[in-house]
Amino acid sequence: MMKKLVISSALLSALALAGTAHAYQAEVGASAGLIDPDNGSSSGSFGVDGTYYFNPVQTRNAPLAEAAFLDRASNVNAHYNYSEIGDDEVSKYGAGIEYFIPNSDFYVSGNIGRQDIDFDRGGDLDTTLYGAEVGYLPVPGFLVALGVKGYDNDNDNGVDPTLRAKYVTQIGGKDINLEAGAAFGDLDEYNLAADYFIDKTFSVGADYYNNDLTDNNEFGINARKFFNQQVSLEGRVGFGEVGNNDYNRFGIAAKYRF
Helix, strand or coil, X not given: CHHHHHHHHHHHHXXXXXXXXXXXXXXXXXXXXXXXXXXXXXEEEEEEEEEEEEEEEECCCCCHHHHHHXXXXXXXXXXXXXXXXXXXXXXXXXXXXXXXXXXXXXXXXXXXXXXXXXXXXXXXXXXXXXXXXXXXEEECCEEXXXXXXXXXXXXCEEEEEEEEEEEEEEECCEEEXXXXXXXXXXXXXXXXXXXXXXECCEEEEEEEEEECCCCEEEEEEEEEEECCCCEEEEEEEEEEEECCEEEEEEEEEEEEEC
């Protein structure tokens, strides 16, 4: 009798978990944006991206936007983005991999990409971009990673060290996501971001980016909403400056999981 009760309890627990957990193995997205500078004409952009996870991602009771990170889901990903800056055309594309080493708290990642600029006045500039990281998760939901970030084109090249941290936790019963990153040396850039989850499907956040090499800084606010387990929509408004030219940036993105 006791054995039957134990088996029944185990089966009921498994069914309950299956009823509340939702899994997905891929995510695809599309985005569009507009940059409106104080000096100069407005320009637009669009992009597509995709991620494939080696194993199904279990969402369980995690905020949906952070389910893959909390599940330590190894993946490969790719993206493409086209934008106009003034009368110049810029194409960026690349691919990467994130790998959470099984049965350990270590993480590695790598990426490679390319940026092609076609100048309206004639000529072009093609730049190869690459990066790699080694990370460690001292506690669940907290990642610290060290790496390098480099670029190479016909005019210049460079490689700089990077430091990044990400922490998904709870405060007062609500989920939050905190991120910070920096590149040192010639790039001399850093970024900060924070997201507050009103519930598991809806978040609002803010971010900041600064790069001394390009004399660019930008502050943004954003929101993301999952309408169901598969479909989400997010928007962002940015307020930035390049040199002495202020600009506003508007963006929207939709993603689908399956």
